[in-house]
Amino acid sequence: MITVENLTKRYGSHAAVNDVSFTCEPGTVTGFLGPNGAGKSTTMRMICGLSTPTSGTATVRGVPYRRLGNPGREVGVLLDASAQHPGRTGREVLTVAALTMGIDTKEVPRALDRVGLNTTAGKRRVRAYSLGMRQRLGLALALLGDPAVLILDEPANGLDPEGIYWMRGLLRDFADRGGVVLLSSHLLREVEAVADQLVVIGGGKIVAQGGKAELLAQTGTLVRAADPAALEMVLNRAGLSGTRTTDGGFVVPAGSEVIGRAAADAGLVLLELRPAGSGGLEQMFLTLTAGESVKEAVR
Known part of the structure; x- marks a missing residue:
C-alpha cells in the first residue's frame, strides 16, 4: 500500500x-x-x-x-x-x-x-x-x-x-x-x-x-443557452465557474437544479441542461482543473 x-x-x-x-x-x-x-x-x-x-x-x-x-x-x-x-x-x-x-x-x-x-x-x-x-x-x-x-x-x-x-x-x-x-x-x-x-x-x-x-458519474452539468455570453455572465454572478465547450456551452461542477434556477432568475433561455458524465475522464479533468495549467505556466 x-x-x-x-x-x-x-x-x-x-x-x-x-x-x-x-x-x-x-x-x-x-x-x-x-x-x-x-x-x-x-x-x-x-x-x-x-x-x-x-x-x-x-x-x-x-x-x-x-x-x-x-x-x-x-x-x-x-x-x-x-x-x-x-x-x-x-x-x-x-x-x-x-x-x-x-x-x-x-x-x-x-x-x-x-x-x-x-x-x-x-x-x-x-x-x-x-x-x-x-x-x-x-x-x-x-x-x-x-x-x-x-x-x-x-x-x-x-x-x-x-x-x-x-x-x-x-x-x-x-x-x-x-x-x-x-x-x-x-x-x-x-x-x-x-x-x-x-x-x-x-x-x-x-x-x-x-x-x-464514482468520479465520472459526478463530472458536472452541461448547459447551453441561446446567448452564450449572457450564460457566462449568469454563471459568474452565481459563483458557478464552468469550462467552455466547443459548441458554446459550459460544463459546470454543480447540479442541474442550481444552474436552472440561476438561468430562470435571469430570464435566460436554455437550449440544453443535462449531466455531462458522457464526456468521460477527459471532460472531468478539464472541469476540475480549468485554468490551472495557465496559472502554473505564468507563475
Whole structure:
C-alpha cells in the first residue's frame, strides 16, 4: 500500500504541494492526474524519498521509502526514462541493478524480453535508444526486483499505440495479481482504460479522488443557452465557474437544479441542461482543473 498523509512541499512562499492525502490499495491501479506544474512529479519524488517534505508523511508498505532495506525488491520506480547512463548498454544497466539488489544476473535477459527489448537492443548503448526504448528499459528496471508496488511517472511517453496497449496490459496484469500501481500520465484515455482509482491534483491540492466510476458519474452539468455570453455572465454572478465547450456551452461542477434556477432568475433561455458524465475522464479533468495549467505556466 502507498499512504500519503497531509503531504506539503514549499519552495519559499510557493506551495508546490499543499496538504495532499491519498492511498493506493493492493490490487488497484491509481491514476494520478493534473496539469503541468500541478504537483504530480513533486509528490512522487517525495513518496520515493528524492525530495524531503516540508510537512506530512508518505509511506510505502508501511514505512518511508528511505527506510526500506532493499527498496528495489519492494518498489519499482520509473520517474525519468532518460535517467540512465548513456554509455552503458541496456543489458549493463540491468546487470548493475541486479548486482546492487542481490538478484541473479540470469534474470536480466528475462527482464529485457518481458518489456519487448530483444538481444540486439540489450547490446545497444542507451544513448542510441529511442525514448520509447528507454521507457521499456526503465520498466524492465522497475520490474527487475519483482516488487509489490510500482510508481510510474509518464511511462507511456514516447511509446507508439502498440506499445501503449502493451503497457496497459502489463499494468493491469500486475494489479490483478495483487500489486499496487501509482500511475501519472497525460494520456487520459489510457488512464481511463486501466485505472481503478483516480486522484486529481490542481494547483498543488487534491481537487477530486475516488473510484473511477464514482468520479465520472459526478463530472458536472452541461448547459447551453441561446446567448452564450449572457450564460457566462449568469454563471459568474452565481459563483458557478464552468469550462467552455466547443459548441458554446459550459460544463459546470454543480447540479442541474442550481444552474436552472440561476438561468430562470435571469430570464435566460436554455437550449440544453443535462449531466455531462458522457464526456468521460477527459471532460472531468478539464472541469476540475480549468485554468490551472495557465496559472502554473505564468507563475
